[in-house]
Amino acid sequence: MTTVYLAIAEVKGGALRQVSFEVITAARQASGEGSTVASVLIGSDVSRFANELAAYGADHVYVVEHNDLTHYNAEAYDASLQAVIQAAQPKAIFFGHTSIGKDLAPLSAASLQAGQISDIIALETDAASGSILYTRPIYAGKAFEQRTFTSAQSVVTVRPNNFPLPSYETGRTAPVVNIAYPASTLRTFIRDVVTQAAGRVDLSEAKIVISGGRGVKSAAGFKPIEELAEVLNGAVGASRGACDAGYCDYALQIGQTGKVVTPELYIACGISGAIQHVAGMSQSRVIIAINKDPDAPIFQIADYGIVGDLFEVVPLLTAQFKQQLKSGSVD
Amino acid sequence: MNIIVLAKQTFDTEEKIVIEQGSISEDGVKFVLNPYDEYAVEQAIQLRDEHGGKVTVIAIGPERATEALRTALAMGADEAVLISDEGAALDEHAVAQILHAYVSQQIFDLILGGNFSVDNGSGQVAIRLAKLLSIPHVGSITKLVIQGGQAEIERDAEGDTEQLTAALPALFTAQQGLNEPRYPSLQGIMKAKRKPLQQLSLSDFDSIHSQPLTARVSVSTPPPRQAGKRLSGAPAEQVQQLIGLLQTEAKLFT
Incomplete structure (x- = not known):
């Protein structure tokens, strides 16, 4: 069995966010050749995006779909991702350093008793030790640090717009693995989402x-x-x-x-x-x-x-x- | 209502970062209560004043972090706890584990923290703690009302506002706009000197689970940016010049 790296995809406004592909790049850079990079889609009506993730280089696409997942809910998304982790047994999980990624990644890291390196802008392999060095801004960019993992599993969040898109291969497909939504008793409920004015640039x-x-x-x-x-x-x-x-x-x-x-x-x-x-x-x-x-x-x-x-x-x-x-x- | 506030002492945001012998120099640096934690302290005080109870502020850090805790006490918190980390290179996992060891022994209805600290900026610790305590959390909140044992919350999600309900006990992290943190009054500062500030050390906790799982390899500062061209002439000429330079030099709008 090959080593699995998970790359968490995000859907917003009816489309995949670009960071969904950037985390594939980051995961691929960290995994090197011969490992599996699997995208993860969590939401309602999201399996239709699996082909696009495959075209951008995902080797597998894990999908968790349920009405509870229409909007981001930390508990529901965390339970879903735990089910994917159970199935995939990943060595590393890459999230976007986005509203969702920032919130969800520490939950996975805590569950796995894994280290997490947040908001990375680059990664490289250290020639001497072979370990992976992750670069991230600290003090809002007044300085930069390189960190490395000492835990067996790693959790990473990737700053959007810093990793290039993987190459797009029309017609490339990947096996889709459907994971059942683990119905959990939610203690937090979304009542409403007030979206910002359409057309405003984030x-x-x-x-x-x-x-x-x-x-x-x-x-x-x-x-x-x-x-x-x-x-x-x-x-x-x-x-x-x-x-x-x-x-x-x-x-x-x-x-x-x-x-x-x-x-x-x-x-x-x-x-x-x-x-x-x-x-x-x-x-x-x-x-x-x-x-x-x-x-x-x-x-x-x-x-x-x-x-x-x-x-x-x-x-x-x-x-x-x-x-x-x-x-x-x-x- | 018993409220625990997670706090950290950080560099003042007006401080420059200087690296000496491979690490960040603290020489002459002004330290403050992390600005996002100020919102958490303020919210905790307001909720206590409304519902009764006690506000306990807890920090992990070196001895100097007692100053940040005194600030929180001067604002109106009731008690503070410092877990001294002198010399230890902790990461977010380790800090969350130590907090968990302490907080799980306390009785609480609510835990509040900052959205992130302005130094390390990863925003992991509070959320990790919620998971370790098996309580729900909502991150980056801009509004919090407690009513009938549950919380009504507004959360900032990249410009969108999510309105949520959460059952207590729960943990929330404060985003800007949650409230207007008060300045400690002179009377508050005097009172704070007599409020309980308990000091614990890492040796008071089981160290097996608090070994860090990530480590810093190096730290550096970016090359300073150079001042560029100062344009001259009448405003309309300067604007014309600027657009030309953006296209020819900066290769924008081409």
Whole structure:
């Protein structure tokens, strides 16, 4: 029997999330040749995604389907995954470092009495020892550490957008293993899910992020930033200053408290560049800073700086982009 | 209602990270109660004030972590426990095991913790603890109401809001927006000095299950980012210039 590595797939909005394929890549890198990488689909009406996972390189696809699994419920998903683990006896389990993965992985790790390395951005085999070294940011990216496992089984969560997609092979198939949902007495129930406005780009997966700081001065001050985000098909973010001042929701906060983002383009508007904010965005590929204060620390890390009033500059940018871009996407 | 709050002392988020001889330097660093744990402490105090009972805050860490516990006591928690880890390289598994050894001996209705710690940031310990205690958990909560022995919760799931009901005892981890943590008052700080702060050591616990299962191999800081071009001219000219540079230099929008 070959060694099995599980890669947890996620379905959102009627489609597989990209991270479902990225965890296949990570599992394959860790397993090396000759091991089995099996995707896991948990949900209701999810078996239809098995072929796509196979095309992206899954050797098997484990499926657990039940109405209790329509929305993520920690207990129901954990019980389902335990049943898959029983059947597959994996050496390692790879999750996305997503809302679901962050919540579910520690439950599996605790059950298995296994170590867990969270939020990895790379992995490599140590030539000397042969052990696998996992790289992950700490202090929100102010530093990086490499960790390794001393437990027999390992649990890993993988930061989205950091591992390449496996190659897609049209027509490639894989055996599907249906696992019965282990009916368990649930102590937590979902009453309702209020989804965010359709079409809004998720901050942690956005390729362009436009953020406002204290310089926006009010909730209404986010308007020009939102307009620019719409033209660029980007997501709106904020500094702690803007959130603390009540100009926007905490869900938008970028920094060591809040979210860490690594987009292709980050536009900081009216943000001074406090260390705690910079930790959450300094790994962006290109950074633009717009600030009235020429001495603002944000200019020290920006690729392009404009000293000026964001209420003047941002609408000009929006108008220019509108005019010059045929499409709003970076690709 | 007896509430246990899991706390950690972390670097202040305004601190830079300096590596000396292969490890992170703590020289002159300001330490704080992990910001996400502040939400947990605040929520626990509010629930105790509403329902009665006791708030116990527990941390695992070095001696200096007593300062973070004193902060929680000054905010209004009733008791604190520090399990001293001097010298031990624990991982999330080990910390959860030690917490489990302690917490499973206590009587509690509710356990609250932060969504993650701003240093290590893995967000594993609280959820592992819930599993070890065989109690339900809900992570990343932004609203919590306790009524008739059960909890009504709102959970932040990547921008979506999930509304849940959970039976107690249960464990919840706090997300930003749950509440507005209070600053300790002068009176609170004075009172905190007389509140019970129990100190335990790892030797008080069975060490068989608390061996770490992951280990740090190396730590490094990313190369500093260099300041780039400062544009000049009238705002409209700068914007024009910027879009040109994004296309030619940064290879964006091409």
